[in-house]
Structures are given as structure tokens and as C-alpha cells.
Amino acid sequence: MNLHGTVAVVTGASRGVGQGTALELARRGADVVLAARTATDPIPTMPGTLAETADAVRALGRDALVVPTDLNDMAAVEELARAALAWKEHVDVVVNNAAFLGRAAYHNLDELSFKNFERQFRVNVFAPFLLSQLLVPAMRAHGGGVIVNVTSGAAFIGEYTVPGITYGPTKAALNRLSTLLARDLAADNIAVFAIDPGFTLTVLVEQTSEQAGTDVSMAHPPEVPATAIADLVEADPALTTGRVFKAVAGQRPHVTADSREPMPAGYEVEL
Numbered sequence: 001m002n003l004h005g006t007v008a009v010v011t012g013a014s015r016g017v018g019q020g021t022a023l024e025l026a027r028r029g030a031d032v033v034l035a036a037r038t039a040t041d042p043i044p045t046m047p048g049t050l051a052e053t054a055d056a057v058r059a060l061g062r063d064a065l066v067v068p069t070d071l072n073d074m075a076a077v078e079e080l081a082r083a084a085l086a087w088k089e090h091v092d093v094v095v096n097n098a099a100f101l102g103r104a105a106y107h108n109l110d111e112l113s114f115k116n117f118e119r120q121f122r123v124n125v126f127a128p129f130l131l132s133q134l135l136v137p138a139m140r141a142h143g144g145g146v147i148v149n150v151t152s153g154a155a156f157i158g159e160y161t162v163p164g165i166t167y168g169p170t171k172a173a174l175n176r177l178s179t180l181l182a183r184d185l186a187a188d189n190i191a192v193f194a195i196d197p198g199f200t201l202t203v204l205v206e207q208t209s210e211q212a213g214t215d216v217s218m219a220h221p222p223e224v225p226a227t228a229i230a231d232l233v234e235a236d237p238a239l240t241t242g243r244v245f246k247a248v249a250g251q252r253p254h255v256t257a258d259s260r261e262p263m264p265a266g267y268e269v270e271l
Helices: 015-026 050-059 074-088 112-139 167-188 203-212 224-234
Strands: 007-011 029-037 066-068 095-096 145-150 190-196 244-246 267-268
Touching: 007 074, 007 112, 015 029, 015 050, 015 095, 015 224, 029 050, 029 074, 029 167, 029 224, 066 074, 066 145, 074 112, 095 112, 112 145, 112 167, 112 190, 145 167, 145 224, 167 244, 190 224, 224 244
Parallel strands: 007 029, 007 095, 029 066, 095 145, 145 190, 190 244
Antiparallel strands: 244 267
């Protein structure tokens, strides 16, 4: 998909990977609907707002619509979809980037309340499902689109040392949702894929590194997954839909028509 003249919705766009993705899509010609909880007043010790992202999008010559949204509230997700469609009367790209990454994401069985278990599924799985369901009819009517679900390596079975028992299951569910939506929406020319941003240096990663037991010196900047997301959105959907990718630092992604094998540049194929 050529992004010039498209409309993209990006959740979690106030900072980090979401902000970087919104700006990269705008650089390539998309107008962007920006969603997150932090609209104008930054959270103490947590820089970044939707207003700042919107200013940066407009500085790139594209339009931006700010829609403050709490993805734990399904009525707010419905309002986000309504506002996005009312803005330019079509949506071509959805990037479900936002995720719950509060302290409860690191809780074990004894620490975790059911409320916070459910909240993680609402933000990480229910909201992407509902937003996709609400926007797919407009994509069909406009000839197609792309849905991007930002996942995590925590989704895969295997050794994973970061504490917490819920984040991984939510991302595993998101991966399977992505592959099954890709199957069902192929006839509508709607591509669906998931991408693991890899170990990305965000403010939240820095602040939780001690609790998570991670070494932030190994992290890459948000521009790495942001570029990979934009490149994959623009790639031939026959080569991307139904797949789970991982962003890696290095050269730009390269997808060719004669191969669906992992490419050693910009991303790797996880599933």
C-alpha cells in the first residue's frame, strides 16, 4: 500500500513505538488519528503527549486528529472508531500498538488480582479486536486496508525470564487473532500481520528495567520498529498478511515476490 493520502489510526501514540510509528507513517504521506490516554498534560516522570505527536505530524505536512482514549473502556474504543471515520470518512491502516505495561504486567499468580488480569486482556486483546471489527467495514468499502498488531516475544513458548504471567498470554492471543483475521479478511484485500518491536529503548523500558531484570544497553531506538512497521504496511500484502514479524536493528526491510523466507534486514519472521 502506498501510504500517500491514506488515513492511519495509531494507538499508544503519545510516546515510544506508537509515536515513532505515527511520525513514520506521516513522513510517507499518511494523515494520522492519534489515540492514547495522555492528551495534553504529560504524566510526571513520563514524557510524551498526543498533542506533541500531533504537532510533529503537522510539521511533516500531514493532518493529525487527537482522540484521547482509554483502551480499557470499550465505549471509548467505540468513540475512537467513530471519530476516526467521521474525520476523513475512511480509514486505511490501523496500528494496534498500545498495551498495558503497568506494574501488574510483572505480577505472579499470588500478586495478580483478577481485575488486573482482566484489564491486561481488555487493553491488549479486546481493544484491538473491537477496533478492527468497527473499522473493517469502512476498509471494505474503500477497497482494502492493513491492520498491524504490535506483539511481543513474550508470546512465544520458551525461556522467558521477565517476570509476569499475563502479558505473554495476551500477546499469544493477539498473534493468533492476527493470523485468523488475515485468513478471513484476505478476500476483502485487507492485510493483517503482527510485529514484535523487539527490545526497544522507551522511557517505560528504562523505568522498569530493574523490575524486569533487563539490560537497556541492548535495546534499539523506537525508530527501528517504526520503520519496519511502515515498510511492511507498504509491502505487497501477499507477502505480509498472516505473518508475525520481529523488528531488528540494521538495514531496511526487504520483501521480495520470489521468497517468503526470513529476510536479514529490518525484521525477522517469527511465525
